[in-house]
Amino acid sequence: xxxxxxxxxxxxxxxxxxxxxxxxxxxxxxxxxxxxxxxxxxxxxxxxxxxxxxxxxxxxxxxxxxxxxxxxxxxxxxxxxxxxxxxxxxxxxxxxxxxxxxxxxxxxxxxxxxxxxxxxxxxxxxxxxxxxxxxxxxxxxxxxxxxx
Numbered sequence: 705x706x707x708x709x710x711x712x713x714x715x716x717x718x719x720x721x722x723x724x725x726x727x728x729x730x731x732x733x734x735x736x737x738x739x740x741x742x743x744x745x746x747x748x749x750x751x752x753x754x755x756x757x758x759x760x761x762x763x764x765x766x767x768x769x770x771x772x773x774x775x776x777x778x779x780x781x782x783x784x785x786x787x788x789x790x791x792x793x794x795x796x797x798x799x800x801x802x803x804x805x806x807x808x809x810x811x812x813x814x815x816x817x818x819x820x821x822x823x824x825x826x827x828x829x830x831x832x833x834x835x836x837x838x839x840x841x842x843x844x845x846x847x848x849x850x851x852x
Contacts, residue, residue, distance in 0.1 A: 728844060729758045733758040739822065739823045740759055741759030745817055745818050747777065772820075777818060782837070784803075788801060798822065800824045801824060802825055803822070804820065804822050807837040816848055817848075819837060
């Protein structure tokens with residue numbers, strides 16, 4: 705288990721879900737270099753709705769299947785986009801974002817939301833980043849479920 709995973713587990717000991725998610729975004733923002741946005745979108749009323757984040761003002765609602773986050777929600781699989789301008793239907797919440805990774809939060813095959821990270825450089829995200837984020841996603845999912 706790596707440092708990030710340990711930190712996320714410790715943060716999830718906080719009983720309040722909102723406080724936990726806010727601190728998780730801060731931890732992710734500190735952990736990943738060369739990023740300009742990190743946060744959550746949650747599945748609500750058949751769309752993704754903005755949750756806690758760090759970065760510039762963001763899109764509040766993302767339709768199912770639209771943009772990188774919506775596509776991740778549709779497929780329920782992590783997606784790495786090396787150049788967002790090459791992604792058909794990309795939603796540009798921040799024009800300085802050039803690459804993106806989105807990881808689904810799944811419980812009993814049901815989408816709860818996604819972790820979204822944007823970067824102002826091309827080809828920012830690696831398979832190691834994917835592995836780390838997929839390792840922490842179930843920890844965050846468990847926290848969400850226990851607080852509902």
